[in-house]
Amino acid sequence: MQKIVLSALFILLTCSGYAQSIPVTIRLNDPSETPVIAANVRVMNVPDSSVVQYAIADTVGAVTFKLIPGNAYELLASSIGYKPLRKSLVISASDKALFFTLSEDNQLLDEVRIVGSRPLMRQEDDKVIVDPEPLISTSTSTLEVLEKTPGLFVDPDGNVYLSSTTPATIYINGREQRMSTADIASMLKSLPPDAIAHIEILRTPSAKYDASGSGGVVNVVLKKGIKIGLTGSVNASVNQGRYGNQVLGVNLNNQNGKSHSYVNLNYSKRNSYEKVETERLLANNSRVVQKAFTTHPADVAYAGFGFGYEFTPKWEVNYDSRINYNLDRSYSVNESAITRMNATTPSSENSNYLQNGTHTFSMNQGVTSRYKINEAGSEITTDFSFGYTENKGTQAYQTSFRLPQATELEGGGDWTNRRYFWAGQVDARYKLPMQITLETGLKATFQDFNSGTNYFIQVGDKQERDAFRSTTFRYRDNINAAYLQGSRSLGSFVLKVGARLENTNMKGRQMIPADTSFAINRTDLFPYLYLSRKVGAIAGYELRSYLVMRRSITRPTYEYLNPFARFVDQYLYETGNPALQPQFTTNFEVNISVQERPIIAIGRNYTQDIFTNVLYQDPANPTVAYRSYDNLGKNSETYFRLMGAIPPGKKYFFVVGMQYNYNDYRGEYENSPLEFQRGSLSLFTFHQLKLGTLSTVSLNGFYRMKGQLQFYELSNFGNLNLNVNRQFLNKKLVASLSVSDLFFTNQYRFTLNQGSVSARGARINDTRRVGLSLRYNFGIRKKEEKSGMPDFDTIERSTR
Template sequence: MFPTMLINLPCTKLSLLALCCLFATIVFSQQIQIKVTGPANEPVPFASIIVKNRFDSSLVASKTADSSGYVSFALAAGQYLFSVSAVNYLPLNKGITFNGTSTRLALNMESAVKALESVTVTTSRRPLMRQEDDKTVMDPEPIAATSASGYEIIEKTPGLFVDQDGNIYISSMTPASVQINGRDMRMSAADIATILKNLPPNAIAKIEIVRSPSAKYEATASGGIVNVVLKKGVKIGMTGSITAGVQQGRYGNQFLGFTLNNNNGKTSSSFTLNAGRRDSYDQIVTDRFFAPDSVLKQNAFTRYPGNNAYTSYELTVELNKKWQITGDASLNYNNNRTRSENRNDISKISTAQNLSSSLNLVNNNGNNLSVSAGLESKYKIDSTGSEWTNGLFLIRTDTKSDQAFSTSYTLPVATVTAGDGNVNSHRTYFRARTDLKLKLRNRFTFETGLQSAIYGYENATAYFRGTGGSRIKDASRTNTFRYNEAINSLYVQGAQTLGKDFVIKFGTRVENTNMMGRQVVPGDTSFNIHRTDLFPFVYLSKNLVSIAGYPMRAYLIYRRSISRPSYDQLNPFRRYVDEYLTETGNPGLRPQFTGNYEANISVNEQPILAIGLNDTKDIFTNVVYQSDTSQSMAYRTYDNLGKSKEWYFRAMGALPPGGKYFFVAGAQYNHNDYQGLYENKPLAFKRGTWTFFTYHSLKLGKKSVATLNGFLRLKGQQQFYELGSFGALHASVNRKFMKDKLIVTLSVNDIFYTNKNDFTIKQGSVNANGSRMGDTRRVGINFRYNFGIRKKEENNEMYNAVPGN
């Protein structure tokens, strides 16, 4: 009913507009003659050529070349995608910017037989970053050679910022949602960071950055989406690579990986295996002033050694010209042994007298096993791009951890307390979805879909403390809880191309949320949440002018999103951190809603300017309150504190790739205007943050490439913490050997050891400052050996080619 109304409501106006556009197309179309040739400039007879509109992928024309390889099309000025296929030749996809004058164009195809007989590695000249519709696509190939993992590639991606806790930020101060192959993982930032650290650097095909997701995406992505798309099989034959690397800072990392891809036409498969050892540290030094003449000094040093293994397999089968089925599975295993030392001293500021001194030691030995499986189907309804896709995804994560801890006091009285505990948790996430996309008449695209996501979490924690040689259950830390969540959603959206290149996309998403949590030990703290919310989306896009033959395109986007509190943020059970700090959830926490408005401009598909506003209501964030029972005690929780308007401006510039040298450089400014309450007192502040980022690449002959990339953040902000200026600069140089099949890369991360920051928090009764640093300066060497056939599609000059007369 609704799709019919959506199509028929503006039928009369759209029909008249379509007739006008059709008449204009007939009047202003010009003939373009195309010659299809092979590698020796020989004509390719009877090649099949399909021409599609660049902006909405609608079919413009489809013809077959004659026996001499010639074919003609009547086209209006604009941007088109030419897809060419012929027997015994590799498929060719080429973007053309047609200026509307009569012209000729040669399309050169490569012989499939020649490719099968050779082992080649072709150098991609694609832009490092390019704009595709409502997302920015980053090619990780230039960065992969200098990285030890997929996580490190994201750290080095221009425009993305990753904090020490694994949160990824795009435009706002709200962390982005992270997807792998378009799937939400429903994991914490630390767990997703662990998976990305296990990925071999050459396993990533591209990184999609979606700042304002459409109605098709889940509404929880208020900070945007970072989608890590893994590689699949190449076009023809078999290819693979072996990678290995070593990095050394204060501690060291080592990894060894293997990938194999195969494609025999209707069946393609991909296999990945990676194993590694990681070791790093994190140090936080804090001074907390909890009384007029008293200060608590804390120095916490934590080391994170661990082993990991990752393997995945994917199989895609084309049943016929219409149906395609893909199945995949992955296994991720981690073993870690965390060691933490926290020194605590309380002293009088006026006399420097030490009132209390203690040392906390915590040892964690744990392992984590995550198994996932997915099944997807795609039905191609027609040749214009209409399709019906379905997907099932299941991930199961089991975590076991043993902990031993002790606190040794030297002041005011020498005493020792100790204890131990174990944690067992099980998480299951299941998602089923179906999506329908129809390419209709008058260049209208209709999309709709249903999704049901079910999440279950079980946790059992048992703690004991030692007293007089006996082991007694510690009720203050022991707890058991179960949490279930079901979110059902429906979305409808449409895209209409008006005139030559004006695109309107509009839609809405409805999400029904059901949360049920119950803590059974030490007491019942159950809660239930049921709500239904609506999330609209509007997207406008149009070409403005051409600069030196390159089109400048403008975008306007509006989106509403939600951030829901998790069970840990809702559970009121008090968890012990140390003798001066506990943490607890807030069952009264409300979800926060964000309205995002953005205007941006790209030139030749490369984003250059953007300005936006994030208008957030009912902000909930991590806060620290002073305890009512003791001035030296504090507890960490979450609370709804008010509203904020965050303005941001982003600018990027680039020298196009393909030559000896190219670069990407940019800057972003965020300004936060916050109004709210903290400890029942008015709280208002305005803060601005500058972030600069850059990437440079220089060819040193035919065999070597040098790169330099980094970022700088001035006066940063993270929740209510004010951060000092910090950044990092990375450099690398590589060299090809053995007929370009072996690539050796030397790299240095955080050359000047500047990726550390000072922080300050002065909110309510909490007044603290400190510094945080980690094992970020490292020297590394990576090896990558490619074997088999590894032929990448030549998207080199996509939409850069202009036919000549």
């Protein structure tokens, strides 16, 4: 693959082929030369009016279309607070950028309803852009928005999956969140949905992104004060399952000339339950049967704020900050029994009570700058960030044995984890002759993680130190990267090729109870190839195909490496594996999109040194098992994805899709050959129906058949959510009534057969909920949005 990418990069930089259409950038400013952000732009081919291109202006007020020199086009641009701009265009081969000024129209804001709509999902180069607006009203957190996004799957532990059975990497504002799964899930639960501008889904990220996204990348982009003047919203919501959740939040955005600022405040009080039933066979012809019920009450506070300033038309600087505090408790009761096969009475019976209390404080600070080299789109961006997470917790457990004799076992402990993370990167993009775009950049990250636990066992009236669970662990890593990639339009083709070089330095050491030091130092090359081609048109919409090849790495997080033994119950504990090695994945995907909307894809992932969650019997006690992570061999995963939608209309719109994954594992487990094959099918959908001008009904959900989580084989399960929205007070107040997991089908049974471990069970969560939310919008805002294409006919009628 490296040879293919290097050859393509050489051709890209040296050839000077003829292109029939050329990219033309259209930039929109107001009279003060401030970019007009999020303007709706339409370009229509006058000789053939069925050929229409649509786009939304980015943060510098720019859109790019592929136009044919000498052809006549009609341009229509509109934005809230400005008069619509209509221009006739005939471009020449030398036209690279066109500049237009939109005139302000304050009266238009108060008297004319403008429909500036966006599609729910659209393809943009190598990523899918999701407009979260239709999902926000039905959600109380960013994690719930991801759960309801068509094509994404979020498991009960908070992992997000795209095409692969490897979890996706989570980014916030383009920055990788290198934290444990539990910490990321906690952060996404605290992040208010109103703060999301859009979501980027990158199943095959380019060389510009970190190579650590074997399962793809989900980038949550937050709003940053892009409104005109002062705007904002106040929202409150409650939902009730067996337990209740309450959420209250305030969002403010302000833009005043060259400066902008924003504030997001959110508080939530949450509670839910989890019920797990398991049956595990033992080597001595016995079985352990357990029934656990756990509640998870939590109080979460979130604050996000930032500001930016445009010093010159070419240079701007932004500062962003996020602070999160989470007080999480859990209370668990686990009834356990050991029974010999064919026996009528258990040989052992007990009740285990477990109580955890965790205080998590996290802080993220970032400074970014953008310098525009020229008006063709060349620019240099910098990003420096710092993150700190502190996790303090206590645990207490008590086991009451009834058989074979009445005894008690109790103990507990406390822990403190601290994580420091620094990152700095510089990216440059250059527009060169012959329609070539070069991108290059440097990045360095540093992470320092410290963990200390102190456990005890109660013996009579005394407490004795638990040497097995008392640990001190320190982990550090430094990753340095450089990348180079280029893209070029060649007629109906778009070629992008690049490579990323990453130097990885990881070092961990457990000082207590024993030294389990490890170190990883390696340098790897990650090639990338992207090819896009126009293949036709359907009903006037462009049909385009894409081919992507990529190599990536998945590094074990400190959660996977930390050898600290976490007590679950007297028959199960969890521990990390300091010897865990990174895994490497090579991905190939072909997909087709219609008018920037993905409709079909097929791909394959080849993974080496795959590490996964495993379950082992404790060699010292056959009744005890422990969960850990291990490198098991290699895996070939083939997937097929299909998505479709009806043509966007004024009243009804829907998206429906499916994805099929087939996995073939080959490796070694417990010193024996391991072979595992399984195929799973997922269906997902989103529907929206407008009832008049004030009410909307939406329905979304998924259904997964023969699902898989690592080596756990799952039964069929799904989730269907219903929501009704109604607008009041001149459309400033939005009330939403929702039902999540309408038929209570988001629960599953599982089986696990790994070497000497054979287990089965069921998992049920507090997923069926009825909720009510209120959101009041103030300031100057768009009066109406819908999922679909921009309704320029409405704009034209309103302004005549």
